[in-house]
Amino acid sequence: MDIASLLSWLEGTGLAARIRESRLLFPLLESVHVIGLALVFGTIAIVDLRLLGVASAQRSFRRMASDILRWTWAAFAVTVVTGSLMFMTNAAVYYGNAYFRAKMVLLVLAGVNVLVFELTAGRTVHRWDRAPSAPPPVARTIAALSLAIWVGVIVTGRIIGFTTTRAAAVEPLPADVDLEELLGFPGDDGQTPATPPEND
Amino acid sequence: MTQFAEWLSRTAPSLFLQEQYAWAIPAIQSIHIVGIAMVMGSVLMIDLRILGWAATDQTLGETTRRFGPWLTGSLWVLLATGILMVIAEPVRELVTFSFWLKMVLVAVGTLVAAAFQIALRRHERHWEDTLVHRPSIKLLAIVTFLVWACIIVLGRLIAYDHVWGGWSPAGTQ
Numbered sequence: 001m002d003i004a005s006l007l008s009w010l011e012g013t014g015l016a017a018r019i020r021e022s023r024l025l026f027p028l029l030e031s032v033h034v035i036g037l038a039l040v041f042g043t044i045a046i047v048d049l050r051l052l053g054v055a056s057a058q059r060s061f062r063r064m065a066s067d068i069l070r071w072t073w074a075a076f077a078v079t080v081v082t083g084s085l086m087f088m089t090n091a092a093v094y095y096g097n098a099y100f101r102a103k104m105v106l107l108v109l110a111g112v113n114v115l116v117f118e119l120t121a122g123r124t125v126h127r128w129d130r131a132p133s134a135p136p137p138v139a140r141t142i143a144a145l146s147l148a149i150w151v152g153v154i155v156t157g158r159i160i161g162f163t164t165t166r167a168a169a170v171e172p173l174p175a176d177v178d179l180e181e182l183l184g185f186p187g188d189d190g191q192t193p194a195t196p197p198e199n200d
Numbered sequence: 201m202t203q204f205a206e207w208l209s210r211t212a213p214s215l216f217l218q219e220q221y222a223w224a225i226p227a228i229q230s231i232h233i234v235g236i237a238m239v240m241g242s243v244l245m246i247d248l249r250i251l252g253w254a255a256t257d258q259t260l261g262e263t264t265r266r267f268g269p270w271l272t273g274s275l276w277v278l279l280a281t282g283i284l285m286v287i288a289e290p291v292r293e294l295v296t297f298s299f300w301l302k303m304v305l306v307a308v309g310t311l312v313a314a315a316f317q318i319a320l321r322r323h324e325r326h327w328e329d330t331l332v333h334r335p336s337i338k339l340l341a342i343v344t345f346l347v348w349a350c351i352i353v354l355g356r357l358i359a360y361d362h363v364w365g366g367w368s369p370a371g372t373q
Contacts, residue, residue, distance in 0.1 A: 027360040031353040034233065038352060041234065042241020056266055059258070067254040071244065154237075155230045162226055 039075035051143035217288035
């Protein structure tokens, strides 16, 4: 399939137009996206720190994972839905943005990381589920990688907000530009913006 | 407040951060997000324990001792990075309705967290045996979680303060 036509179809949908034209929807989507990702990172960090032996080392790993990871998945679903809706409003620019692509690669890596865990340390969890048994080195490596990958997701996600405005899509902003002034904040909403007033 | 913000924006630390805007602001904001993520994770786990939806193999005291210090530590990280963001962009932060409403909710969230941890330490038996089962305490757990969620929303709305219309100082300029 032709990716360019898919992207322009996404941007042309009524839903995408509705979000672009509203002054409230995009900021709210972004806010819910941050709540979702805060819960994703916050809960994954609890599990990773347990694997690293930094915190909760005395507690059953399986019990902990079953308590927590359902919330991680629910929160992740929220970020996927809100993220997809934000993507639709300006699909071609996001698709062409290097930080967006890096973030998607990192998300795939996070998925691979989980898969590797399930295929390695996850299979022997009954042997190291409780103290004094410590998780095997492979589990600790995966936990450290997981924390690094998710920090990378947050950093690249934040930079997307700075690099996908209409001006930034043409050329990178000089360091001393006042973004709010550049974007006409507030209240120059007379015409439909090609991008939402996403200044940072 | 506008005058203070403008004065602050001409001080040396602010000018330095403005010069380093391209990397400094995203970096500080990212640390701020990691901080609020740790707060949300910690608050979620304590609240789920109060609701009886997680960690029922542990006492409320055990769960709170596990997550309380992370909550406190993360709040300090948020305070430090938050101050840096105000120094870097005083007008953008201080001359908004979202920022001040957020500060009110941060005060509420922090006071509830502190009061809860102190009360639990003093009357742990009473909390484990009675209070944790009370509907009012379970409701408080849900409200506390929602307060932190609203803090995130307001933090993001600082960049879009015009959504408040006349309530925003920017909207009346």
